[in-house]
Amino acid sequence: MAFSGITTFAHLPTIPCLASKDSFDIAIVGYPFDTAVSYRPGARFGPHGIRDGSRRLRPSNGWSMHWKFNPYDGRTTIVDCGDVPITPYDNKLALEEMEIAYDTLLSRPTESKPHLSLPRGLDDKAHPFVVTLGGDHTIVYPILRSLYKKHGPITVLHFDSHIDTWTPYKIPSSTSQISEITHGTFFWKAATEGLIANNSVHAGIRSKFGGPFDLEHDEKVGFDLISADDLDTMGMEGVLGRIRERIGQSPLYLSLDIDVLDPAFAPGTGTPEPGGWTTREIKRLLQGLHGLNFIGADVVEVAPAYDHADITSIAAADIIHEFLSLFIH
Amino acid sequence: MAFSGITTFAHLPTIPCLASKDSFDIAIVGYPFDTAVSYRPGARFGPHGIRDGSRRLRPSNGWSMHWKFNPYDGRTTIVDCGDVPITPYDNKLALEEMEIAYDTLLSRPTESKPHLSLPRGLDDKAHPFVVTLGGDHTIVYPILRSLYKKHGPITVLHFDSHIDTWTPYKIPSSTSQISEITHGTFFWKAATEGLIANNSVHAGIRSKFGGPFDLEHDEKVGFDLISADDLDTMGMEGVLGRIRERIGQSPLYLSLDIDVLDPAFAPGTGTPEPGGWTTREIKRLLQGLHGLNFIGADVVEVAPAYDHADITSIAAADIIHEFLSLFIH
Amino acid sequence: MAFSGITTFAHLPTIPCLASKDSFDIAIVGYPFDTAVSYRPGARFGPHGIRDGSRRLRPSNGWSMHWKFNPYDGRTTIVDCGDVPITPYDNKLALEEMEIAYDTLLSRPTESKPHLSLPRGLDDKAHPFVVTLGGDHTIVYPILRSLYKKHGPITVLHFDSHIDTWTPYKIPSSTSQISEITHGTFFWKAATEGLIANNSVHAGIRSKFGGPFDLEHDEKVGFDLISADDLDTMGMEGVLGRIRERIGQSPLYLSLDIDVLDPAFAPGTGTPEPGGWTTREIKRLLQGLHGLNFIGADVVEVAPAYDHADITSIAAADIIHEFLSLFIH
Amino acid sequence: MAFSGITTFAHLPTIPCLASKDSFDIAIVGYPFDTAVSYRPGARFGPHGIRDGSRRLRPSNGWSMHWKFNPYDGRTTIVDCGDVPITPYDNKLALEEMEIAYDTLLSRPTESKPHLSLPRGLDDKAHPFVVTLGGDHTIVYPILRSLYKKHGPITVLHFDSHIDTWTPYKIPSSTSQISEITHGTFFWKAATEGLIANNSVHAGIRSKFGGPFDLEHDEKVGFDLISADDLDTMGMEGVLGRIRERIGQSPLYLSLDIDVLDPAFAPGTGTPEPGGWTTREIKRLLQGLHGLNFIGADVVEVAPAYDHADITSIAAADIIHEFLSLFIH
Amino acid sequence: MAFSGITTFAHLPTIPCLASKDSFDIAIVGYPFDTAVSYRPGARFGPHGIRDGSRRLRPSNGWSMHWKFNPYDGRTTIVDCGDVPITPYDNKLALEEMEIAYDTLLSRPTESKPHLSLPRGLDDKAHPFVVTLGGDHTIVYPILRSLYKKHGPITVLHFDSHIDTWTPYKIPSSTSQISEITHGTFFWKAATEGLIANNSVHAGIRSKFGGPFDLEHDEKVGFDLISADDLDTMGMEGVLGRIRERIGQSPLYLSLDIDVLDPAFAPGTGTPEPGGWTTREIKRLLQGLHGLNFIGADVVEVAPAYDHADITSIAAADIIHEFLSLFIH
Amino acid sequence: MAFSGITTFAHLPTIPCLASKDSFDIAIVGYPFDTAVSYRPGARFGPHGIRDGSRRLRPSNGWSMHWKFNPYDGRTTIVDCGDVPITPYDNKLALEEMEIAYDTLLSRPTESKPHLSLPRGLDDKAHPFVVTLGGDHTIVYPILRSLYKKHGPITVLHFDSHIDTWTPYKIPSSTSQISEITHGTFFWKAATEGLIANNSVHAGIRSKFGGPFDLEHDEKVGFDLISADDLDTMGMEGVLGRIRERIGQSPLYLSLDIDVLDPAFAPGTGTPEPGGWTTREIKRLLQGLHGLNFIGADVVEVAPAYDHADITSIAAADIIHEFLSLFIH
Ligand SMILES: [Mn+2]
Ligand SMILES: [Mn+2]
Ligand SMILES: [Mn+2]
Ligand SMILES: [Mn+2]
Ligand SMILES: [Mn+2]
Ligand SMILES: [Mn+2]
Ligand SMILES: [Mn+2]
């Protein structure tokens, strides 16, 4: 039953993916890290929250009208790897722990099922598809470092109300090297290391900025920016076309900051921005991304302390259901 | 004043409708039952919550711009019958209690006012129009049994994120006969007894399923399915046209599960499904149903323990205001 | 940092505007008054809540994609004047205190910056632009009295789910003169004193009414009424056109009751009405008002006791950011 | 059932006590007034909240181990009179409305049951015993005015964290006559009119003061002050002895501000003071008051917007159960 | 880390105890059942909530100053068995499922460690010690049925604000056989079957009753009643002495309804009763029970929907820590 | 008024103490730091929350019955210094920022008022008394480093449920040097640097431990441990005597972790421990410390995201009122 049992994502089996060498196709893994946030912390409880929000998903309840299949039907081996142990006291160490963990997950044997086209690296070897439960958005920096080793520069499709390519000039009282890497700058950091391909896309942006230089820099770093309002002016198909055209078949990492949703739909987050998209719009946008060449995905910035009645967590879990459907499709 | 006095729906008079034989045209009655739910219970407090949410409606404040009349203006005798006593310990007994209560309400004398066209049974006798405050959705099974005795098979217009026609195969650890009747299977049960007409309609559906067989069975049971996304593709008029065409002038029971709303608009419910309709959309859809041949209605699955600032309860009360307007119109 | 320091609006400097005679261009001032409300009180904490909601706005984070400038960049002198001391025990006295305070603010010297066209009274003298943080909506009556002394009859653009032009017949148990002035009647009161110009506009209306006479009276008082549903039928451009055409270049006071938003977006308010506009829609509507002749503005009816995770307060602060952008633009 | 039906206090019958002239022995009546508070408003919803909190009390569940009888057993006619209509806009008018309503209730015929010794006025006529559900504490001023007409100066036993005898010097920005009467000054006002006997008692006091003059004035007004800490130094019996000795058999009005409880036990109030008594202590203190000459009682300052899981409301209802037991005993 | 990983009780290993035949000494198992409650449901989420509340307990953090050992140190094999699948639709079936599950757990092989004196049945065979996470209190009826098969009549030490020996006369609208078994009557039911020894004890009782007959019946059923107030009059040692003397070395089942705590300490429950014990008092009472002959234990009635900041869940987990310490000691 | 104005602690004046060189006697300063916590973060909002909780304290309302004076009466110059800018991204840098800020505050000129005996360093120079609003408990490490420079080894009186002298062995996945300094180890770190005098005292301890070695180490580090239960066995006077005797007239730093309160009284914190002291007990203990030689104080670990109705914040502010009274006394 949905309310019963030890809680894993969608009641999937859990295995200690970092310790054991079992094979799997898709790994769901928590990155309970939140010590690089600029406002409300609490996303360390994000993986826990999203698992709670996923309880009504389960092998007997996973077939959707849009996708017309059930990702938990057993054809695809999906496991919940639990959470990566990450220090909450030292961001430098934490970034290393997160990168090593992702390396490890990517190195696990896959099951090479005929129906499933797993991500292939530059060496043409298949590796598992990892869906990461954040954690604050900074976790994407070590993830990109890890994926880069397999794929070279990564195209990113980034749903967020913030660009997260800010240069560290924006951070007061934070002059040290490690304090330059935050949930608002990690894409800048990744770009300085050449990890991001220049056909990346932001979608849903609506935060305030330091000035026009933020956007100029953003473009230089490789992103096309689709604002929240663009959905009203371009329509669903317009937005999807712009995304698909830019990205083509590049190896694509999908990162979704839950604050891309309006705070009414996702109050449980750290830096909410009014004027966002609805869950219905996000789901339709995701459904329109079928056929892209996904190599990994995440949902980040779920902070359950600010949630109510699990609505943010449930939305996050539902979005991951779309991810799984998108990928397996 | 809105915040003052013993709380009845919209400050309407309350009478003990089951005990006394007073006449009325429209009865508002609570069915505080929630022991057939698959996830978060608490809808037994739904009638209490909806009454709380209705406090700003009252005889001096009921005229709406859309309908251009006030259902509480005294022309129509609307009473709040309070709640039906229903056991929370034995669903078999509870179903009997609910059916008998509805029979009793339907048998009460009406006031035969010229402006009002009350529901007429197969025997052409008028009976009151009952608006039931749930309670979990299972309450509709005994209601349909009761209405069937007056009208024969009932066409149902069902707003919900779930189809509720699931066959009991979906229920784990529940092999007994009574455990087959739940808030997810009651329409299946009703259909097995021939209570539902085959021109029924679901609207707002977006839950996950066991598989395509759920939808095949659903159609067989008599429902046309309008998904949440259909509103985006067909538009408001398209959806309304499809509903009106299918239903025509069949005797129509209107059942609205509050989870048809997106969780942002109705967090106070047991099985929220992201990606739903807004209150503004639901109200416009309801307003477009004028002229249909309504014989009864309900709002179910309001669970105040999960609500915040009464927003779910207030939305539910407002929806009932539309029901009253629709019916009296 | 956003989470750090004594809280003022957008981390702006605070000065005791009533006591000191410093010059400024734009004043943000709290009117913590809530003793003229018909349902849930608590808006006396509105100024406090909105300041809390504004914490992520700041000089280093105020440039928006739509407006392409940062109102906190120092070119315009914006100050947070703190709150006006207002008695919570005697509405007659409170109204006087509020009017005197506004008179005082309007009399403060301005900085006459070339880029900024400050409001000019009938005597062609510039005075500061005041953004008031309510407080319940009644605060607009003394504000209009004060502005009238500078400008004569004021055109009002009023975003709300309620018309607030009700005559006192609606108020039970309240036969005294002072009890006639409430958050639902203050526009009636202002109209009886000739303070409102007859090309005023309501936008977002969707409450219930006593009867059609409420609307007839509303029109007589000088308002054109744009209902919440009108946005669906007329579209964004239609609504904006209707507003702009009616208002032209009249001296315009902008009053926004946070309950114009749907309760999902703004639960923290006293008299929520389902079926409202989204924050995204409101922001787009406000952006479409550029070039009107604004002379003052407010956001009222934020009641933090009913808010969750600051979503109402954050939306209110964001709306004020649009106001500042609209005015400085 | 406890969760079922129209909510009245303890599921007692409700009658329109102000309009009808039915007889009763004990009246429970709501005074939904909260426009004379110095901090968090919301006690206008106190009567509603306390009724909600009383739902598990009922005729079949009212016998307590301490009192060994059930006040709802039918021997005593207890009715829920609903709420008095009180304007929230004009405190002067509101005070009149509250006094007239109390006069009316006191004038209702009683049932003169042999087991019950109803309060007798100076004219030796019996009148009903009224338990008032506040509302903010100011409601006690019109109540004392009303009771004074029957009994002359009233001895008050006042449970509170605040003395509420402050002179109006404490109220900033409030120079009018009506603004002198607040939930912190009403006992001062009552004393100036000679309504309070000089053997009154405060219990549970722990707030801060303006200075020693507050306590000097308090004593002059007629109160002995038992502080929250006195319970630790004098013990339960010491406190009770001091109360009983001072009060003797004077006609006694019992007023309990829910903030006498520590905020952990009663978060749902406007001016919480840490360091208070527990519900267990308050109940034991009340039980020790048997045999005093009670002529009326209230529980005030319950503000449900700040409550959680109804714990404040349930405590308030339980305290009223002790009141009823104390009086009927 | 405390906030990381798949959540089991105190981060203990989880095994499918019903399906696999692994040995263990102590089983922690959830009974997510809540369909026999008289007021607020939600205890089906109790096991989930208590596991959440236990997250700061773990092998590296389990040594307490009072007990001077760490139950999770590995000497004792404690496992988290997850939850028993229990139907939420049919109480008759649910009771069977719960009894069979307990039978199964009791039949699992133990590890016979020298330091541990496991419960021995009448046949002198050792069986595991089971700590059950409720679920509503009704779950104790099938547990007693199961234990009775091993031990004969069971002495019960029952911490609760309610006696739970009520005869079914108290249940309105519930005339069927199964509806006689509720969270308020299960001890009556157990007694009718001879499952309870006549030296049982209630502790913490303070609810209201139907009349003195409830207490007379309670005594007949085998319980000595220690009221909440008895702690004040008898003191900690007095209460402990009375318990120890009555119970001696009888095989003892320990059942703790979280509502024995005052609602301030445990808001997250269905039928809170003001005037209860503090967590500090309960812990000291439990610590004073060392050396009794425990054969099983539970914590029931945790309803997380009504909890705040996990305080109820954390208290419940801490109480279970005392249980484990008491038993292993 | 209490609800009005820009929020500073107790409505005291605020000055930029780090930037300006104004003199003062007592500084209240926020340390919004929370990136060294082991469980629920959020104490960065502690200073903001405590200021909110202090709003009912003010110059006109600060005289207490126990102390018989008002710390805000102007005789003592108390200022609110706002918050120290502290990076949330790099704990090494943050520790430096915090130490430098404290150094700066200690170096500010004092007002040398005759009634006040300010702390004097080893050089016999007076420096201001600083009350720090945490922030997580780690902030005490840089504070002790700063105070050590003035006073040499500091005696600490530490109210907490945790000892916070743990050696870093307890921290998983945290092998770097900076990750050794956390809110559970900072006293260990301080001790390794000789900052703590060996007559320090813990009070209120009740957490779990790794083993007896934790306590052995704790004693070695210089602490006497008074457990939460010791209050029950030794009584208020016993505890106070033990504290006073050990500490004598040593220069004393007073650190109060709000989790010393039971979670019922202080839910708004990160690592709540059931079984704690009440606010009334803590206040009485603090009052019993008069005459000790205080050189600084803090309240830490207030995490408003987990608070309800400000009860934790209000308790924290009230405790600071006791601190100010204790020190000025
Ligand atoms: Mn982001
Ligand atoms: Mn973001
Ligand atoms: Mn549904
Ligand atoms: Mn349904
Ligand atoms: Mn308004
Ligand atoms: Mn409004
Ligand atoms: Mn009071």
Ligand SMILES: [Mn+2]
């Ligand atoms: Mn008080």
Ligand SMILES: [Mn+2]
């Ligand atoms: Mn129980």
Ligand SMILES: [Mn+2]
């Ligand atoms: Mn109980």
Ligand SMILES: [Mn+2]
């Ligand atoms: Mn600490």
Ligand SMILES: [Mn+2]
């Ligand atoms: Mn601590």
